[in-house]
Amino acid sequence: MTDPILIVGAGQAGIKAAETLRQKGYDGDLVLFGDEAFLPYQRPPLSKAYLKGEMDEERLFLRPEAYFETASVELRTRTSVASIDPAARSIALSNGTRMPYSSLLLATGTRARQIPLEGATLDGVFSLRTMADVAAIRETLAGAENVVILGGGYIGMEFAAVAAGLGKTVTVIEACHRVMERSVAPEISTYFQKLHRAHGVTLRLEQKVERLTGDTTVTGVALGDGSQIPADLVLLAVGAVPVTGLAENAGLAVGNGIAVDAYARTSAPGIYAAGDCTEFPSARYGRTIRLESVQNAIDQARIVAGSMLGETTAYDPVPWFWSDQYDAKLQIAGLSSGYDRTELEGDYDEGRFALKYFLGDRLLAVDTVNAPREHMMARKTLAQTGPDSNGTREAAA
Numbered sequence: 001m002t003d004p005i006l007i008v009g010a011g012q013a014g015i016k017a018a019e020t021l022r023q024k025g026y027d028g029d030l031v032l033f034g035d036e037a038f039l040p041y042q043r044p045p046l047s048k049a050y051l052k053g054e055m056d057e058e059r060l061f062l063r064p065e066a067y068f069e070t071a072s073v074e075l076r077t078r079t080s081v082a083s084i085d086p087a088a089r090s091i092a093l094s095n096g097t098r099m100p101y102s103s104l105l106l107a108t109g110t111r112a113r114q115i116p117l118e119g120a121t122l123d124g125v126f127s128l129r130t131m132a133d134v135a136a137i138r139e140t141l142a143g144a145e146n147v148v149i150l151g152g153g154y155i156g157m158e159f160a161a162v163a164a165g166l167g168k169t170v171t172v173i174e175a176c177h178r179v180m181e182r183s184v185a186p187e188i189s190t191y192f193q194k195l196h197r198a199h200g201v202t203l204r205l206e207q208k209v210e211r212l213t214g215d216t217t218v219t220g221v222a223l224g225d226g227s228q229i230p231a232d233l234v235l236l237a238v239g240a241v242p243v244t245g246l247a248e249n250a251g252l253a254v255g256n257g258i259a260v261d262a263y264a265r266t267s268a269p270g271i272y273a274a275g276d277c278t279e280f281p282s283a284r285y286g287r288t289i290r291l292e293s294v295q296n297a298i299d300q301a302r303i304v305a306g307s308m309l310g311e312t313t314a315y316d317p318v319p320w321f322w323s324d325q326y327d328a329k330l331q332i333a334g335l336s337s338g339y340d341r342t343e344l345e346g347d348y349d350e351g352r353f354a355l356k357y358f359l360g361d362r363l364l365a366v367d368t369v370n371a372p373r374e375h376m377m378a379r380k381t382l383a384q385t386g387p388d389s390n391g392t393r394e395a396a397a
């Protein structure tokens with residue numbers, strides 16, 4: 001009997017790979033390990049509709065419970081894979097059980113970045129990555145008056161929008177001179193800064209956090225300029241790091257993520273990786289990139305399932321992403337790093353526009369606000385543009 005295909009990580013990439021293996025006709029044993037307590041679920045609503053309480057748990061789940069039996073996918077939740085033995089082609093669970101594999105997929109995702117900050121372990125200080133995080137946040141958020149968010153990236157700004165909508169006094173502290181600086185142009189940052197300020201959010205830009213204050217529970221945030229901001233809830237929204245420990249300990253090549261080729265193969269025979277945890281070569285951008293997006297998790301998972309079954313389709317996506325803040329939907333197609341000019345189309349003041357990023361004559365990326373048609377058109381246009389060999393674009397997460 002052939003050994004099973006094992007998938008480590010029951011998130012967006014893990015479930016899509018399992019489903020695709022079955023759709024492509026794989027009829028051997030298939031086990032999906034997840035160390036969380038839930039059915040595989042989507043994370044984007046955790047900082048949007050689900051956080052607001054506008055979406056129930058059932059809709060968060062990527063597949064209903066019945067799916068796993070119907071598709072013969074053995075889902076093992078609350079089960080952590082502790083190590084891999086590539087030579088023996090086996091894994092060990094945290095309880096010591098060993099299991100052989102024919103192929104192994106690492107879809108371990110990212111975890112919230114932790115920063116060395118005095119007071120970061122006080123009660124009332126949270127990160128936002130999992131359903132368990134949201135459960136804990138909700139309890140404190142309900143009674144909180146002052147909410148302080150460290151980090152003006154997508155998750156921080158989405159959380160700010162939800163907290164402001166709940167009537168909280170919200171402050172965002174950002175080290176850079178504008179929000180979402182790593183991935184969007186000043187025009188987009190300015191638009192969203194204005195929007196947040198119009199909803200009463202205070203933005204403290206170019207600010208360094210000295211420490212969080214409080215005895216057992218957080219009561220404030222001390223900034224580098226000497227000011228103190230009262231806080232009943234602090235969200236650490238300072239980015240995410242790929243979960244690569246299993247791969248590293250097994251001797252696999254790891255850079256800014258588990259290193260895979262265009263077919264999602266790692267440096268060890270029979271071991272593959274997909275989703276947020278991977279760094280992959282992009283012919284389109286002429287460099288290796290790591291993405292944190294639903295698009296990447298789904299599309300790379302489809303490729304990896306094919307690779308496991310002997311197909312040779314290379315992965316080279318046009319990345320896309322979205323962020324919802326108040327009634328503004330930001331959609332991003334392509335990666336804009338390295339652009340030398342932008343062009344605005346539509347009505348900026350009315351909040352319905354597209355911002356195109358160019359390098360010379362070449363269209364690199366398009367950000368749209370409340371313009372879904374233009375976003376879809378941009379994805380089509382970018383897909384028709386050939387691979388980029390100048391390697392000037394950075395990956396945006």
Ligand SMILES: Cc1cc2nc3c(=O)[nH]c(=O)nc-3n(C[C@H](O)[C@H](O)[C@H](O)COP(=O)(O)OP(=O)(O)OC[C@H]3O[C@@H](n4cnc5c(N)ncnc54)[C@H](O)[C@@H]3O)c2cc1C
Nearest residue numbers: 009011012013035043044080081109275276292293294297
């Ligand atoms: C709050 C939030 C909002 C987001 N919003 C957007 C958005 O608007 N648009 C967008 O495109 N993307 C968004 N994202 C990103 C998107 O959710 C991720 O890119 C996507 O979930 C990646 O899927 P993945 O399967 O690679 O990893 P994950 O979904 O993180 O799944 C990995 C799973 O593996 C498990 N795991 C790790 N190690 C082990 C182990 N050793 N044993 C067993 N299990 C293990 C983890 O616990 C986790 O459950 C958001 C993310 C967050 C957190």
